[in-house]
Amino acid sequence: MNSRQSPASPATRAEMAARFVGRDVTSMRDFTTDELLFVLDLSEEFERADEPRLKGKILANLFFEASTRTRLSFHAAMARLGGQVIGFADANVSSVSKGESLSDTIRMVENYCDAIVIRHKFEGAARLAAESTHLPVINAGDGANQHPTQTLLDLYTIRRIHGAFEGLRVAFLGDLRYSRTVHSLIESLARFNTELVCVSPPQLRLPADILDDLFERGVRVREEFNPTILPQDVDILYTTRIQKERFPDPVEYEKVKNAYQLDRKALSIYPTRVTVMHPLPRVNEISPDLDDYEGAAYFQQAKNGVTVRKTLLSLVLGAV
Amino acid sequence: MATDKLQREEKTIKVSALTDGTVIDHLADGTGLRVLRVLGLDKGTTYPVAIGLALDSRKLGKKDLIKIERREITQEEVNKIALISPEATLSIIRETHVVRKFRPEIPDLLESVVRCLNPSCVSNHERIKSRFRVLRRDSLRLRCEYCERAIAADDVELL
Ligand SMILES: [Zn+2]
Numbered sequence: 001m002n003s004r005q006s007p008a009s010p011a012t013r014a015e016m017a018a019r020f021v022g023r024d025v026t027s028m029r030d031f032t033t034d035e036l037l038f039v040l041d042l043s044e045e046f047e048r049a050d051e052p053r054l055k056g057k058i059l060a061n062l063f064f065e066a067s068t069r070t071r072l073s074f075h076a077a078m079a080r081l082g083g084q085v086i087g088f089a090d091a092n093v094s095s096v097s098k099g100e101s102l103s104d105t106i107r108m109v110e111n112y113c114d115a116i117v118i119r120h121k122f123e124g125a126a127r128l129a130a131e132s133t134h135l136p137v138i139n140a141g142d143g144a145n146q147h148p149t150q151t152l153l154d155l156y157t158i159r160r161i162h163g164a165f166e167g168l169r170v171a172f173l174g175d176l177r178y179s180r181t182v183h184s185l186i187e188s189l190a191r192f193n194t195e196l197v198c199v200s201p202p203q204l205r206l207p208a209d210i211l212d213d214l215f216e217r218g219v220r221v222r223e224e225f226n227p228t229i230l231p232q233d234v235d236i237l238y239t240t241r242i243q244k245e246r247f248p249d250p251v252e253y254e255k256v257k258n259a260y261q262l263d264r265k266a267l268s269i270y271p272t273r274v275t276v277m278h279p280l281p282r283v284n285e286i287s288p289d290l291d292d293y294e295g296a297a298y299f300q301q302a303k304n305g306v307t308v309r310k311t312l313l314s315l316v317l318g319a320v
Numbered sequence: 321m322a323t324d325k326l327q328r329e330e331k332t333i334k335v336s337a338l339t340d341g342t343v344i345d346h347l348a349d350g351t352g353l354r355v356l357r358v359l360g361l362d363k364g365t366t367y368p369v370a371i372g373l374a375l376d377s378r379k380l381g382k383k384d385l386i387k388i389e390r391r392e393i394t395q396e397e398v399n400k401i402a403l404i405s406p407e408a409t410l411s412i413i414r415e416t417h418v419v420r421k422f423r424p425e426i427p428d429l430l431e432s433v434v435r436c437l438n439p440s441c442v443s444n445h446e447r448i449k450s451r452f453r454v455l456r457r458d459s460l461r462l463r464c465e466y467c468e469r470a471i472a473a474d475d476v477e478l479l
């Protein structure tokens with residue numbers, strides 16, 4: 001399927017929108033490719049329009065694990081569309097600290113709101129929350145598992161800049177072993193005719209089962225283990241944070257950390273602009289001297305996060 | 321019930337066919353004790369249970385066999401056996417007649433059968449049933465419906 005179809009006719013638009021009403025968004029696996037593209041198309045429409053279509057609706061933002069960025073983004077999305085937000089910012093202030101089960105918390109909260117956003121340290125928590133209520137539940141990150149709105153905003157940013165996914169060459173840099181953001185984005189990009197380059201230290205390479213799956217599907221993917229030689233032939237550099245905890249030897253970490261820093265000098269090998277992406281927060285993977293580089297897209301990603309969240313909230317609340 | 325009748329039954333279960341209950345035959349050699357454990361028959365069962373290990377079998381060379389008197393195995397239990405010994409045959413006996421004979425089959429969804437090995441999986445922290453989707457049957461591959469981790473046959477840990 002081409003990722004840049006002509007805009008859907010009003011009939012199919014309504015049909016597609018109907019599929020999302022009351023629906024949970026817990027995993028990218030739940031999206032068919034046409035649904036994924038529909039969310040991106042609709043997001044382009046929603047990027048500009050801020051009508052109060054969610055007036056009178058209440059969102060419960062349940063952050064059992066703190067994530068200021070994601071929480072504020074959902075809050076802003078809801079507020080932009082005239083809705084209201086209740087919730088908590090970390091587990092310490094909620095009844096979970098008193099030992100209440102997740103299902104019970106959700107069954108309590110469902111009486112106060114129209115939709116639930118959940119962030120939790122345990123993998124599968126969003127799925128469990130979704131099973132505990134008839135309200136739509138959106139996963140805002142469950143441990144190392146899924147963070148579908150992050151993936152959608154990454155896809156949206158890429159398509160916004162490059163027009164389509166087909167033929168794009170995307171390099172992933174850094175911790176490819178533990179980064180759920182990378183896994184999920186790779187899985188989604190593999191649905192289109194893209195070419196993937198994975199650059200990581202050997203101990204942080206992409207997990208074997210993901211690689212096997214890509215090979216089985218005939219996706220063009222290759223691995224590189226030398227970060228000082230950036231792949232020449234790419235359109236996008238997607239970098240992630242390398243965490244110190246992953247290295248038993250701190251010296252090893254220091255070496256790797258510096259090798260994976262992107263700056264103007266490193267990008268001088270590219271004759272034309274490349275897109276530089278990062279899920280944020282960055283530590284030192286991207287030098288501040290890249291912030292005014294024309295390919296720097298990481299702050300745009302944050303902005304697009306509000307847009308795709310506006311779209312999803314409108315869809316699941318039946319306001320499209 | 322007269323005591324002597326009970327005693328008579330206890331003597332005969334070991335050597336003859338069942339009157340009522342389940343016969344699990346053609347268990348792969350060496351799996352009998354595991355099946356017993358999975359079915360919870362290894363400790364304090366109220367039903368008479370007979371087990372045969374490493375019996376001669378024309379089909380398998382060696383096989384294990386379990387007879388459970390006065391108890392019919394449920395679908396959920398059958399699913400557990402399907403993962404340990406897929407070639408097993410089960411017969412439900414009522415009044416000495418085989419009323420149902422079937423092979424265990426791995427269903428599309430395994431509920432409360434397999435433990436998720438991921439320590440961060442919500443199924444290991446909340447009081448919920450584990451749930452796995454079967455991705456492949458030929459070389460067994462399952463995916464936890466909660467944390468979405470895939471596991472291969474070697475890593476399957478039964479509940
Ligand atoms: Zn799991």
